[in-house]
Amino acid sequence: MQLVKELLEGNRRALARLISLVENGDPQKYDLLQELYPHTGNSYVIGITGAPGAGKSSLVDRLLKEMRRDGYSVGVIAVDPTSPFTGGAILGDRIRMQDHALDPGVFIRSMGTRGSLGGLSRATQEAIQVLDAFGQDFILVETVGVGQSEVDIVKTADSTVVVLTPAGGDSVQTMKAGIMEIADIFVINKADLPGAERTAAEVGVMLDMKEQYDWRPPVVSTVTLREEGIDKLWRSLQEHRSYLETSGKLHQLRKERVRRELTEQVEHLVKSRVWQQIRSRIPLEDLIEEIVQRRRDPYSAARDLLANIVFPHNDS
Numbered sequence: 534m535q536l537v538k539e540l541l542e543g544n545r546r547a548l549a550r551l552i553s554l555v556e557n558g559d560p561q562k563y564d565l566l567q568e569l570y571p572h573t574g575n576s577y578v579i580g581i582t583g584a585p586g587a588g589k590s591s592l593v594d595r596l597l598k599e600m601r602r603d604g605y606s607v608g609v610i611a612v613d614p615t616s617p618f619t620g621g622a623i624l625g626d627r628i629r630m631q632d633h634a635l636d637p638g639v640f641i642r643s644m645g646t647r648g649s650l651g652g653l654s655r656a657t658q659e660a661i662q663v664l665d666a667f668g669q670d671f672i673l674v675e676t677v678g679v680g681q682s683e684v685d686i687v688k689t690a691d692s693t694v695v696v697l698t699p700a701g702g703d704s705v706q707t708m709k710a711g712i713m714e715i716a717d718i719f720v721i722n723k724a725d726l727p728g729a730e731r732t733a734a735e736v737g738v739m740l741d742m743k744e745q746y747d748w749r750p751p752v753v754s755t756v757t758l759r760e761e762g763i764d765k766l767w768r769s770l771q772e773h774r775s776y777l778e779t780s781g782k783l784h785q786l787r788k789e790r791v792r793r794e795l796t797e798q799v800e801h802l803v804k805s806r807v808w809q810q811i812r813s814r815i816p817l818e819d820l821i822e823e824i825v826q827r828r829r830d831p832y833s834a835a836r837d838l839l840a841n842i843v844f845p846h847n848d849s
């Protein structure tokens with residue numbers, strides 16, 4: 534496919550177009566992803582999550598600079614389903630990120646309100662694949678810590694950074710257990726504000742509750758406005774990466790990811806094929822009416838529908 538060819542040649546417009554195609558659920562998207570797949574597997578994916586306003590975008594912006602200084606190319610995906618703006622870009626993000634707009638080693642993309650949360654995490658995963666094939670060394674995924682969605686998205690990250698702040702509602706006690714468990718690195722951002730040390734200590738106490746670690750998440754304090762602590766965060770990320778690589782955990786993580794993907798693909802195909810057949814053969818409206826009238830029940834009706842399905846061997 535022409536777009537894929539252009540992407541592999543380093544064409545940024547092709548990159549943007551391909552991400553849009555997967556994001557919008559284009560019918561061709563699995564063919565595209567199939568073509569891209571042999572070129573993927575080289576990016577290192579970093580998830581950055583935390584409450585709205587914690588400073589995730591600011592951190593991404595600073596971290597980007599560190600990575601660029603070391604000569605790495607970086608892709609950024611900012612996922613914010615809570616953003617009211619179309620396309621999900623928070624105005625502030627756009628402005629802040631403009632510094633990097635002319636840098637050919639950086640590609641930034643916002644994913645927004647489109648689709649369900651499940652759909653969003655799928656689209657994010659697929660956008661990561663596209664950036665990976667494009668050849669970005671690192672991919673930073675910023676997600677808002679609001680629910681299951683970011684936990685799902687984080688499953689695609691090799692390293693996960695959880696961003697906390699000293700002030701306000703996201704004190705360590707009230708953080709959702711799920712979020713705490715996914716952290717490979719904790720950042721206490723806004724360390725210029727009162728209470729930062731206490732927050733860091735609270736995280737330490739929480740970490741002490743577990744006795745043994747293969748990797749104990751470091752707690753890094755940052756002040757993005759003064760670029761403090763960013764070098765330490767970048768170092769911690771590199772350390773976590775070497776830990777994953779030398780322990781064989783990275784391979785394990787990626788195997789789990791492939792297992793999930795394969796499962797999802799099979800389920801997706803089964804579902805679409807089954808419904809295709811059912812719809813083409815059986816007048817569902819009549820059946821539904823019968824069930825409403827209590828002349829049938831949905832349980833045996835579903836079994837009967839499936840009893841007549843034939844799985845073709847060779848189409849798609």
Ligand SMILES: Nc1nc2c(ncn2[C@@H]2O[C@H](COP(=O)(O)OP(=O)(O)O)[C@@H](O)[C@H]2O)c(=O)[nH]1
Pocket residue numbers: 583584585586587588589590591592625722723724725726755756757758759
């Ligand atoms: N005092 C202080 N404010 C910060 C710091 N980092 C970010 N902020 C501010 O916090 C607000 C939210 O930052 P943003 O990066 O958009 O947070 P996000 O919603 O997590 O992406 C902005 O007004 C930032 O200027 C910091 O280290 N200290």
Ligand SMILES: [Mg+2]
Pocket residue numbers: 589590591623626675
């Ligand atoms: Mg943000």
